[in-house]
Amino acid sequence: MIQENFIKIYENSFKENWSLPALTDYSKNVTFTFEDVAKEIARIHILFEECQIRRGDKIALIGKDSARWCIVYMAAVTYGAIIVPILQDFNPNDVHHIINHSESVFLFVSDRIWDSLEEDKIEEIRGVFSLSDFRCLHQRDGESIQKLMKSMDEKMEEKYPNGFSKNDIKYAELDNDKVVLLNYTSGTTGFSKGVMLTGNNLAGNVTYAKTLDLMYRGDRELCFLPLAHAYSCAFNFLVPMAVGAHVYMLGKVPSPKILLKAFEEVKPNLILTVPLILEKIYKKMILPQLSKTTMKLALNIPLLDSRIYAQIRKHLVDAMGGRFREVIVGGAAMNQEVSDFLYKIKFPFTIGYGMTECGPLISYDNNREYVLGSCGQILKGIMEVRIDSDDPYNTVGEIQVRGENVMKGYYKNEEATKNVFTEDGWLHTGDLGTIDHDNRIFIRGRSKTMILGASGQNIYPEEIESKINNLPFVMESIVIEKNGKLVALVYPDYDTVDGTGISHTDLPVIMEQNRIELNKQLASYEVVSEIQLYPTEFEKTPKKSIKRYLYSNY
Missing domain, CATH: 3.40.50.980 (Rossmann fold)
Known part of the structure; x- marks a missing residue:
């Protein structure tokens, strides 16, 4: 305790x-x-x-x-x-x-x-x-x-x-x-x-965050992630309020233009973000510079490349207010090209790992100790980690955790609570990975069907599929992620189609109308970008569950 x-x-x-x-509504200046x-x-x-x-x-x-x-x-x-x-x-x-x-x-x-x-x-x-x-x-x-x-x-x-x-x-x-x-x-x-x-x-x-020397009394922080998320709530609100820091609530859609203006005005001492924000800034601010022919030539000259990278780092730091000690990234997987580049220019960022069930923090490293490809060390004295494999350092297995941050259970859902814990009391994270000898976690994939949205939202494909399957002329469906967007594969109800005299060639138009109606029922981050017709029924397990893994790269 x-x-x-x-x-x-x-x-x-x-x-x-x-x-x-304590709290400022940035857009209202209150x-x-x-x-x-x-x-x-x-x-x-x-x-x-x-x-x-x-x-x-x-x-x-x-x-x-x-x-x-x-x-x-x-x-x-x-x-x-x-x-x-x-x-x-x-x-x-x-x-x-x-x-x-x-x-x-x-x-x-x-x-x-x-x-x-x-x-x-x-x-x-x-x-x-x-x-x-x-x-x-x-x-x-x-x-x-x-x-x-x-x-x-x-x-x-x-x-x-x-x-x-x-x-x-x-x-x-x-x-x-x-x-x-x-x-x-x-x-x-x-x-x-x-x-x-x-x-x-x-x-x-x-209390763990208070030991990290990242936020002090009188510091400033800019909150642009939804506070209803455990990640944002803990570190954009609960921690600042505990140490006497000042939080500015952006209150607007965090486009790069709006964010950079707010960074300039607020000059935050700590920045919490999701990968999408850094990826957008990278694509809009940095990539155009790196793509210039003269820049490409200059980066091939020894010694000159390090000076150019230092200038890019300074420009990026200044654009984000210039006073932050660290940028903490969480909530979703980071684009490798972006993380590799930020690491190369020695930008002060780190990637943490957590889940709502841990309120949310599981692992973290400060930017000076951050190892590329990892998501930090398990919180010392707070949490423990184990990998469900014979060789946790080299062989991928499920990441399991226990400790002070682990939830009590799911409200009014004993079955789900029982299923999420092992018999000896470890929490199934549903993530696959390895650890190193410092208990630093390296995530290699997900064993759960949940899809992480670009801004860190939890997307449950079964929910969307249950809605799709109720739409006209749909027999069954599966929702997958493709190039950062949600795509629905649909096997049509051909018996009903034929029974109503509708031509099979009309199905794409019908499914597009289905997609429009479907998206009216979904949250903005769950919208389906395309419905693709699938020619046969989906392959299933003996329990009649669709073998989802067969279609993840369709």
Whole structure:
């Protein structure tokens, strides 16, 4: 068990960093100090108390990254409730399902997303609140939340007659073994896995990060990855809030142009990113220079090449604000050409490894110790790793882990929980790899069917296939990744086609219409770029499961 109590970390941080800036909505130029955040948390706690929210009740949260998103998260966990962050990219039906499956009683939501949801599909929600100003958008019949919200100023004055001060901060006494977070890896019924993360799991991530000398009190960080992801939430939010750093929420689509402008203005001290962002910057900023004939000639001249690489590194560092100690890459596999080049020019980057079930960190090396092709050493004193092979240093096997960061299990899913752990208590990661003698992990492939999206999103092909198989004239399907895009292979239902008198030559047009309708049901990162007709039924196992591996390179 981690010695530091997760909730006490923030109780102490708010007191120690009272006057410092904590959260800024970059696009709106609105800043909350730690004092402001603590006061907003106090108001939400009064709301919870008045509505008799109990310890362990679930609070759902969905919307784009913002200061108020962070405030709700922190208010829930410091009260002793369980926060349920939901990716804003999820389809409305998936959002309904997660809210219901998690048994959430309150929902904090952006106005835009609320407009897409249906009240009668989330009947157990007692109150819905806007993330723009915390007003009550909806209350269940019999509730008087809207009336309560109008008297919130009076309630604050009544509870804190001398004004709210740092001495008034006293949060829930909750042992680290209690669940504080339900993080859903997916939205759809039948595939939902609500990862139960405890205070200990999150404290393991936060306390480890505090030992790395990467972030200090008063530092700046720019958050442009979705906070509903465990990776971004831990290191763009929980760690900075624990050390007294200042987080700027980009609040926009992180195109290279927008990002580089924000880097220039914020000048972050640490940058967390996914491979796609660095790959785009490489292609737009660096590759055009390297492709010039004069540059190619110059790079073949001894000594001159090192000076050119140094100039490219300086240009790239300056473009990203010039003050960062390190760029940490995670969430998906890095393009080898890009990582090789960044390593060659001695750019200060490193690649870590984690999964939602570990809240998320499993392994990490600082950029000075980073070994090309690896994803860092297992977290010393926090986690352990083993490879399921006779020779873990040379023969690929499944990567299995255990330790302080490993989840309690999947919410209301005993079967999935049982299946994800070995009999002796190690977590199946579903990844294949080897280790070196320093317990540095080298990932060689994935044993799971899950596809990692370009920005690190988890894509479950079975979910998409279940939707495709319900479309007209589809017998069966399989979704694969091809050149970074999702492609669906479809074996048509020829009996129905022939029975309706439709010509086989019309099938491509029908499938294109199917694809358009399908994508309306999917999150933006799940969209299928093409449906290809497959001539025969797919080969299957004795259990009638499609042998997916036969089609991965189709």
